[in-house]
Amino acid sequence: MWIDTLKSIWISLCLLLMIAAGAQASEVAQQAQSRKLSTEQKARTPASKDAAQAAAPSVQVLAVGDSLMGGVAQMLAWRIKRDGRSDMQLIDRHKLSTGLANTRFYDWPAQLATLVSEKKPEVVLIMLGANDASMGLRENGKTYAYGSEGWRAAYRQRTMQMITLARADGASVIWIGLPQMAKPEYSAQIQMQNAIYAQVAHEAGIPFIDSASLLADDKGAYAASITEQGKTVSLRAKDGVHLAPRGGDILARATLAKLGSTERVALR
Secondary structure: OHHHHHHHHHHHHHHHHHHHHHHHHHHHHHHHHHHHHHHHHHHHOOOOHHHHHHHOOOEEEEEEEOHHHHHHHHHHHHHHHHOOOOOEEEEEOOOOOOOOOOOOOOOHHHHHHHHHHHHOOOEEEEEOOOOOOOOOEEEOOEEEOOOOHHHHHHHHHHHHHHHHHHOOOOOEEEEEOOOOOOOHHHHHHHHHHHHHHHHHHHHHOOOEEOHHHHOEOOOOOEOOEEEEOOEEEEOEOOOOOOEOHHHHHHHHHHHHHHHHHHHHHHOO
């Protein structure tokens, strides 16, 4: 009889073990399914704020002008990348040795009209004119000597034309003035042109960045370098015309500050 009792106990133990194993297998299956659902949910959900920003439309910023614009655009692109500004895309279309005076060499109004039509920018940055100093200008069959009354009138008209073309598709415009130059005579010519840019920008109601002041020394004169944390840092290239990276960065930061307000206007 005790053998029958042992058999009964053994059968009961086996049944309990089978029930326990089944429960454990079910729990493992449930955990696996839970992990799978969690993984699928994460794949459908943006992983971070950066991913959400990447999905947002970018503000298209078109930069046009000469080699000085190239120096600013280079540092502007660096800052946009460094700061993770996925909400902003820079389209750099500067062209070396160009200006507004010699349209036979490079016709900026025609080129800008094409760029605005193709790229559809929300903001257009313009910086040019360093190659126009001392250059005569031909308008309506007449040639005007540099700096003459006729030259200034025609040059002023071309400056306004650039702004009008840039805004043709509703974009905001920022005009970046030219910095002072190392050679006094050349610098005086540039300042005469800056006065035209600033006046036309004011009349058009667009921001004007005064590069001549931003890159000047404490007396308002041309500055080749500045001292930062006890070190001398170049603002300008050795030719006394172009921008060193630090000079370009100063103007890039000034441009980004202006973009803070023009972006809202452009995206309305």
